[in-house]
Every structure is written in structure tokens, then in C-alpha cells.
Amino acid sequence: xxxxxxxxxxxxxxxxxxxxxxxxxxxxxxxxxxxxxxxxxxxxxxxxxxxxxxxxxxxxxxxxxxxxxxxxxxxxxxxxxxxxxxxxxxxxxxxxxxxx
Numbered sequence: 405x406x407x408x409x410x411x412x413x414x415x416x417x418x419x420x421x422x423x424x425x426x427x428x429x430x431x432x433x434x435x436x437x438x439x440x441x442x443x444x445x446x447x448x449x450x451x452x453x454x455x456x457x458x459x460x461x462x463x464x465x466x467x468x469x470x471x472x473x474x475x476x477x478x479x480x481x482x483x484x485x486x487x488x489x490x491x492x493x494x495x496x497x498x499x500x501x502x503x504x
Contacts, residue, residue: 409436418443419469439469444497451499462500464489471497 406427411420418440425433444466455463471494475485486504488494 437469437473441468444468448497448499452501455499457500457502462502464500464504465494465497466499467497 408425408427410423410425412423420438422436422438423433424436448466451463471488475488478484480488489498489504
């Protein structure tokens with residue numbers, strides 16, 4: 405079993421993608437995604453404090469890439485997004501703190 409890892413997207417914008425292949429399973433490919441959240445979480449804190457949240461249009465959150473990719477795979481609709489945005493899992497990423 406020989407596993408090969410090829411980074412095809414180096415850490416740009418805090419996201420790194422690595423392609424993983426295995427000689428024992430040549431038809432299977434895994435893409436490993438990593439994201440550094442420090443800058444994103446800092447910008448969320450800043451925007452919570454400085455943005456006006458009293459208009460019709462509000463910036464709700466900044467979504468991590470793994471959540472976005474899961475939503476695509478699972479084909480989330482608006483109620484599913486609302487459920488996730490209102491969950492405790494989304495709390496660190498929320499800018500506007502109201503209920504969706």
C-alpha cells in the first residue's frame with residue numbers, strides 16, 4: 405500500500421487542499437481540506453462590533469469551507485441553512501446575532 409499526498413492548492417486565503425491516492429485503490433481519490441480560521445474569527449469579532457445591524461440586509465456569518473462543502477454534498481435548502489445558522493455550531497461564525 406503506497407499512499408501519495410499531493411498538495412494542489414497551497415495555503416492561499418487560509419485554505420490548503422491535498423489530493424490523497426492509494427495504489428491499492430486506484431479508483432478512489434480523497435481530497436483533504438484544511439482551513440486556518442484565526443483571521444476569519446478575528447474579522448468576525450471586528451464586524452460584530454462595528455457593523456450596523458439595523459437595516460433590512462444583514463451579513464449573517466462567515467461560513468468555514470468544510471461547512472459549505474458539506475452543504476453542497478447534502479444539498480441543503482433554506483430551512484437546513486437556517487437550522488445550522490441558528491445552532492450552537494454556527495455561533496462562533498455569526499456576525500449578526502439575531503434569529504434566522
